[in-house]
Amino acid sequence: AQTVTQSQPEMSVQEAETVTLSCTYDTSESNYYLFWYKQPPSRQMILVIRQEAYKQQNATENRFSVNFQKAAKSFSLKISDSQLGDTAMYFCAFMKDNAGNMLTFGGGTRLMVKP
Amino acid sequence: ETGVTQSPTHLIKTRGQQVTLRCSSQSGHNTVSWYQQALGQGPQFIFQYYREEENGRGNFPPRFSGLQFPNYSSELNVNALELDDSALYLCASSLGGRARDYEQYFGPGTRLTVT
Numbered sequence: 001a002q003t004v005t006q007s008q009p010e011m012s013v014q015e016a017e018t019v020t021l022s023c024t025y026d027t028s029e030s031n032y033y034l035f036w037y038k039q040p041p042s043r044q045m046i047l048v049i050r051q052e053a054y055k056q057q058n059a060t061e062n063r064f065s066v067n068f069q070k071a072a073k074s075f076s077l078k079i080s081d082s083q084l085g086d087t088a089m090y091f092c093a094f095m096k097d098n099a100g101n102m103l104t105f106g107g108g109t110r111l112m113v114k115p
Numbered sequence: 116e117t118g119v120t121q122s123p124t125h126l127i128k129t130r131g132q133q134v135t136l137r138c139s140s141q142s143g144h145n146t147v148s149w150y151q152q153a154l155g156q157g158p159q160f161i162f163q164y165y166r167e168e169e170n171g172r173g174n175f176p177p178r179f180s181g182l183q184f185p186n187y188s189s190e191l192n193v194n195a196l197e198l199d200d201s202a203l204y205l206c207a208s209s210l211g212g213r214a215r216d217y218e219q220y221f222g223p224g225t226r227l228t229v230t
Contacts, residue, residue, distance in 0.1 A: 004157075037221075044117065045158075045205065045221035091157050101209055101219060102148065102171050105157030 002027045002094050004106035012112040013082045020067075021077045021109045023092030031097035034068065036077045039108075040088040048090070051075065053097075082113045118142055119208050119222035127228045128196050136191045136225045138206035146170070146210070147189040148219060149181060152203040164189060193227075201229045 003026045013019035025034070036048040051059045051068050059066050063083075067076045079086055092106040118141035128134050140147050146165045150158035160173035164183035178194040187208070193200055203226050207219035 006157075042223070043203065044223045045207075046117075047218060050218070093157075101146070102160045102163060102173070103150075103158070103207075103219065104160070105150075107157050108155075 002029070002096070002104045004092055004094050004104055006090075006092055006106035006109050008109045009107070010110045010112070012114055013079075015082055015084060015113055015115050017082055018078060018080045019082055019111065021079075021090050021092075021111065023075045023077070023106055025073050025075065025092070025094050025106075027073070027094065027096075029096050033095040033097065034066075034075045035093040035095070035103070036064070036066070036075075037091045037093060037105075038086075038088045039091065040085075045091075049077065079111075084113050084115060087111060087113045117220035117222065119206060119220050121204075121206055121222040121225050123225060124223070125226045125228075127230065130196055130198060130229055132196050133192065133194045134196060134227060136193075136204050136206075136227070138189045138191070138208075138222055140187045140189065140206075140208035141220050144208035144210055144220070145187050146208060147183055147187065148207045148209070149189070149191045150205040150207065151175075151200075152205055152224070153199075154202070158205055161191070196229045198229050201227060203227075 034051045063080045093103045120139045148163040149161040152158040162172040163170045167183045182190045203224045205224045207221045209219045
């Protein structure tokens with residue numbers, strides 16, 4: 001079974017600064033996918049960024065980028081130029097390849113962006 | 116916002132009762148997954164339906180059951196409610212049941228309170 005661990009229950013950052021959220025995972029699979037989801041107070045979960053494990057290049061989506069270290073089983077999210085709208089719960093999630101598309105989530109990190 | 120809707124928004128039930136939660140998938144999506152999110156935790160996978168057939172199940176007892184209809188809308192049924200069933204229930208739809216069609220679009224959730 002896969003496990004996903006987010007070791008930072010809460011973080012805060014000043015508007016316009018950069019913050020990094022940590023995620024580690026444990027799996028014996030060689031092919032898989034990793035995701036960061038954002039859940040704002042409105043509750044609707046939104047995909048922020050995804051990474052295919054077979055790709056060595058780190059994914060980037062505008063102000064969001066990841067640092068994927070496959071050997072270390074680490075998948076951190078960097079948010080640059082933080083905005084007030086980035087305030088939310090952030091969940092790291094894992095999905096096996098060739099096994100439907102069931103997500104295994106970490107416990108989440110609550111991010112507060114301060115003006 | 117995604118095109119996934121859920122009803123009702125909130126629900127209060129008594130221990131031992133039965134409840135049905137509903138989900139309408141994003142147009143064109145034939146796969147729906149259900150997740151339970153206890154307060155302060157990450158979502159946990161309950162089960163998934165692909166073209167009206169159960170396509171995977173998490174570690175939940177049989178009193179959690181589901182249906183997917185020909186129009187790909189879905190229901191989650193929980194019998195013999197327990198206090199620990201109090202949670203936010205999320206559904207997510209995706210284009211297919213394989214990992215390559217992995218992007219899942221989440222609904223806003225149904226908040227179930229069991230007293």
